[in-house]
Amino acid sequence: MCGNEALAEAAIIAGCDAYFGYPITPQNEVPAYMARRMPQEGRVFVQSESELAAISMVFGASATGKRAMTSSSSPGISLMQEGISYLAGAELPAVVVNVMRGGPGLGNIAPSQADYFQATRGGGHGDYRTIVFGPSSVQELVDCMILAFDLADQYLMPVMVLADGILGQMMEPVVLEKKTSRELPAKDWALTGAKDRDQNIVRSLWLKEGALEAHNNKLQARYEQIQRDEVLCxxxxxxxxxxxxxxxxxxxxxxxxxxxxxxxxxxxxxxxxxxxxxxxxxxxxxxxxxxxxxxxxxxxxxxxxxxxxxxxxxxxxxxxxxxxxxxxxxxxxxxxxxxxxxxxxxxxxx
Amino acid sequence: MKTVFKRTPTLKDCVTHYCPGCGHGIAHRLVAEVIDELGIHDRTIGIAPVGCAVLAYDYLDVDMVEVAHGRPPAVATGMKRTNPDKIIFSYQGDGDLASIGAAEILHAGHRGEQITVIFINNAVYGMTGGQMAPTTMIDQVTATTPRGRVGAEQGYPLQVSELLATLPGTIYIERCSVHDPAHIRKSKKALRHAFELQVDGAQGMSLVEMLSPCPVYWRMPPAKAMEWIENEMTKVFPLGRLKG
Amino acid sequence: MTGKDFYEEIVIAGFGGQGIMLAGKLLAQTAMRAGKEVTYMPSYGAEVRGGTANCMVVIADREIACPVVSKPDSLIVMNKASLNKFGPRLKNGGLLIMNSSLIDSKPELDDSIEVVAVPADELAVELGSHKSANMVAIGAYLQKREYLTPEDAAQALPETIARRYHKMLGVNIEALRKGGEFVRSCCGV
The missing domain is CATH 3.40.50.920 (Rossmann fold)
Known part of the structure; x- marks a missing residue:
């Protein structure tokens, strides 16, 4: 099993309800694997018309409380930055995999680590961060994927897994299992239809004076907690x-x-x-x-x-x-x- | 005394931020009425666009999300695919649906997503200050067409509904208007049908386009704006059922 | 050839369609079944058919540091372009298995490198399957290196190739054995 397939199966083990993606080398094994496996599990696979749409589909599924992911490679991840910023602003969990290739521009399809800045500084517009994993073996890629879904739900933010062409393509023996489970907060914010409760709203627009500053401070407090509690090395x-x-x-x-x-x-x-x-x-x-x-x-x-x-x-x-x-x-x-x-x-x- | 008209529960009891003479208020009420009449309030999720209707969740009392410019059909896809039992609708303006979100609406229709799209066509970008929209009329003066729209330079009014009607994945497309009571009633009927199709699990996308006035950026009084829809807009955007 | 220090870095190269990736995967799978540490790294390019193809396999009795092989201990080349490209990278004292059916000249390499010329295509054609040249080469390689046998590879083959090709199992196992036999008879192993 190559890294790309292993990370896809790891997402299934982690309880990913939906995968949305657009083809790009060197991560094409991910959508191909998901196209086969997700329906077998009674879950959702959609090949989107673009990376913009893929991340927006993730946004939609996530807003209803489902676990959703997408994967792409560098140029595609640039397009996804719009949606990643909205996910961060709207406090929605999601897992995004970047199997990095050479850039800038169309670059090449060789392995690269040139998207470090983009990933670790938020990537899109606004004052936000994403949790970013940089695994170095297929086993660690699997473990990070499983943890990524939990962290996304715990901290209500997009989590990125940064792999590269080599990790995506190489094969190594791997154990596919969920080793730990975190206690996660209930998704009482999810859009499920306002039945016997008030309307839920998922938003990233805060027009009232001071409201966006307060919202940002709330996000920053969360980021500080993550810096205290979630460092792995x-x-x-x-x-x-x-x-x-x-x-x-x-x-x-x-x-x-x-x-x-x-x-x-x-x-x-x-x-x-x-x-x-x-x-x-x-x-x-x-x-x-x-x-x-x-x-x-x-x-x-x-x-x-x-x-x-x-x-x-x-x-x-x-x-x-x-x-x-x-x-x-x-x-x-x-x-x-x-x-x-x-x-x-x-x-x-x- | 007999009550002949009252606010439907899904329409919130508040003053909107819309300008005097704007059509969004009418469209909101129709959507709310249809949701209540069909009894789907408890399982409906709405998607607000970027544009004047960005705060639609302040007026419509259902679960709602506000999303990136142009992406409502993709967001709706993510929602409906993972929640086939929910009723998903997007509410989009002409800039959102016909310009920046042209790919998303085309492909959601192309895939035959089982969603309901409400398309408000007022031939202008309202929220950002009256710039040209894809649906802006020829010779119409906007902030970015100060000498009026010239087809050879800025393109001709885009008839998105006609375009979408050619796709096998769309099952119902109708263009309506809110410029007078008779057409408002027709609009509601169309909306009701579009939602009913989704409730019944019909395979494909339904869309209702509503020609809607923007007196401020059309630079005319509200009554005149209504006449302009009747006399000018319907020539380029003929009313009626385009599909289904 | 085994023990704590066993660490074998292999490059397999040829043109697209010669089954280079499959050969690498088979080697990796065989080693994994034998309880060894293993990594497999394919080249991936725009080419689907034709062009060049190569893969890197590392097999060891301890944790593998780097899956990218810059100086292989062993090189298996199926065509001349691959020999030209990867030959100079072979470690001194290393092993070269070359497909002499498609490589007519003697490689100019360091004297410490052991060269085994296997007419892989001819041997495969003798078995009635020209596509099995890759298996002949793997059989020869394993026979030469001895840390695993062509029989071990035959055992691993069914789980390495897609089910729809299982009708080809028999001839491919024959090819693995044939590669081994060739080395035994010609090289006095």
Whole structure:
């Protein structure tokens, strides 16, 4: 089962009631899988006329209290930003998968991590955030999908799963099961027909003076809570490390290969791998920067997450960067070379 | 004393934000009356557009959502597909339905979504200050056609209902008007039929277009606006059943 | 060839339609059945038929770091363009399985690389199925590497290929065996 199919099956396990999507490479296995599986489960699959429509269909299903998702790749996700902003404003849960490809523009269909800014800064208009996962294996992709539906319902907001062409296409053994369940609030806001109760309204327009500011403050308070409670990251051999490599997603897998080899050469190197990209593991990185260590950020972009790493390090230690934009994939050797170079720098007393 | 007319419960008891002489108030009342007469208040979900009717949920006492400009038919698709037992209607203006949402209405009709669409055609963008709409008449002066609409430059009035009637997925399309009592009664009949089709589970989309006055941006008094519908608009947008 | 340090990175390449992806999936499935860690990564391009196709498989007895293979331990190439592209990336001391039916020249590679030339197309045609050349190559590869056998692959085949192609199971299993036999007889394994 490839990553795209695994994430689709994970959504079904998570209780996704409806999938809406529009074809785009490299995530076409998702709609194809859903077209077959959702009707088998008595659930909804619609191929929409555009990504604008797909995210609006998600909006509609979600407004009635159903679990809904869509998936796309970078150019399609740009079109979906309208609906994602409306979901955030209207406090509606949804799961959006971005199997990233090279950009800007039509770019190419090679794997990429160039949509980090778009995903972690909200992406569309207005002061909002989305929870963003950056899984680095097919198993983690599955686990993140299942968690994403719960988080969306808990915090009433869109949750994005950032994968890339490699993760979507690769196959790995995977266990498909829902491991944990959260206690979730009742959806008493859902549009189900005003039977024996007052009318429910789902809206993002707040015209009365001060009303939108109050609404934004409410959202921000929720985002603060998420930053406190929902950060996920993995650390490996950071304690004695002179160099700490930070990477997420498939880039982190390549980093792992390089770090393993560097350790074999006797270089003291470890890694920190954010699993949630927003909320970002700022505290964990800041703590690791208390000791003098050189941070190396590796991304399949010209440098996006590196800004968050620098903010987290807060000037305590240097942050180096190695990136490959436009669908370029860094090799283990490239990263290993970079680590070796930094070792020389680490030895210079400050 | 005998009550011959009263506010129907689904229409809220409040003053609307609509301008004097606007047709939205009439259209809202008709929708509310039909919902109450069909006894579907408890299972109806309405979709408000971006446009003058964006606050429709302040006047219609059913579950409602307000959505992005042009996207009501896609939102309605998401709702109806996941809730086939609910009655879903979208209430859209000409900018919302015929311009920015042209793809959404076309494809919802094309897929034969079992929804009811209420299309208010007042030949102008009201909310944003009277700009040209796809349905703006030739020679009509608007904020963005200061010398009047010229077909060769800005296109001709778009007859969306005729276009949608060609799709196999649409089952009922009728163009009505709210410019006088007789036509208001006809409009209500059409709306009732459109909702009934959905209640009966008929396979496809139904749409009622209503020609509606916008005296402020037509730059004429309300009574004159009603005459303009009768004398001018109906020439380009002929009334009657286009399908079903 | 197994143990904690076992870590085999494989690239399989050819032109579209040669069953490159299926060969990779079969290898991955076979290894997974044997309880090994495994990743499979296809190239995906605009091409559906023709063009080039390749996939990367990593098989190990410990957790796999990176599914992207830049320097393979083993390379299976089914046509000349693929040999030209991936040959130079082979690790020194690595293994090259090449389809000599479609590659006429001797590759210019480091002396430490072991080259096994398998006339995969001819052997497949002998079995009456020219499409099974990929299976011949996989059989030869497994026979050579020995951490799994062509028989293991035969066991994994039914769950790797779509049910509608199950009528082809028999000939493909024969092809896997034939690849193995070829290596046993020609290379003195």
């Amino acid at each position: 993995e650390q490996y051999e950071v304690d004695d490390a002179e160099i700490v490599v930070v990477a997420y997603g498939i880039a982190a897998r390549i980093v792992r290969g390089a770090v393993t080899r560097a350790r074999a050469e006797g270089i003291k190197v470890g890694w920190i791998r954010p699993i949630t990209l927003w909320p970002f593991p700022t505290e964990e990185i800041n703590k690791a920067a208390d000791e003098f260590r050189i941070f190396l950020n590796v991304e399949m972009s010209s440098g996006q997450m590196v800004e968050d790493v620098k903010l987290a390090v807060a000037g305590k230690t240097p942050v180096a960067f190695h990136g490959r934009p436009g669908g370029g994939v860094p090799t283990v050797d490239e990263i290993l070379d970079k680590i070796r170079q930094l070792t020389l720098r680490a030895k210079i007393p400050v």
